[in-house]
Amino acid sequence: MLFNQSQFRKEIISRLKSTRQHFADISDIVNRFIQQGPDAKKEVERDLVHMERNMKILDIKSLDPQTLKMDPDWLASFKKGDQEVSGLFASLTKDYFSNRRDKLIYYAGLILLLCILIFWAVDKWILSVV
Numbered sequence: 001m002l003f004n005q006s007q008f009r010k011e012i013i014s015r016l017k018s019t020r021q022h023f024a025d026i027s028d029i030v031n032r033f034i035q036q037g038p039d040a041k042k043e044v045e046r047d048l049v050h051m052e053r054n055m056k057i058l059d060i061k062s063l064d065p066q067t068l069k070m071d072p073d074w075l076a077s078f079k080k081g082d083q084e085v086s087g088l089f090a091s092l093t094k095d096y097f098s099n100r101r102d103k104l105i106y107y108a109g110l111i112l113l114l115c116i117l118i119f120w121a122v123d124k125w126i127l128s129v130v
Contacts, residue, residue, distance in 0.1 A: 003043040008033050009051065012058070016092045023091040026060075031084045045078060057096040063087035 011029050016022045030048075034041045051058045062074040065087060071077065078085060 003033065003036060003040050005047055008047060012090065016090060023089065026090045027085050027088045030088055057093055058090045059093050060090045063089060
């Protein structure tokens, strides 16, 4: 079975959006997608790195079970061994929310411009008919 990247991203983002403070344990989602095939762990790792470093929408940390402190070097604990991933926490960044707001403002402005153009065209058409 192939790794479904869009489904993976949707599940993580919906989990984080539905939690308080947009912070949650994503280990169960990661483990479910890792079990899909032999190369799935590498694909999941690539996608998590991409969402954190390139897209800048996630802040990922791992929880150290001995000290109970959050470790920003989650990739090292993710790569260790073939056992299931545990203690992987993520949160949505400010860039994620500003991106959504910027898109909303852009599309609202575009719709307003189209409405103005339609009203102007209808007005010109009515004046030319009369």
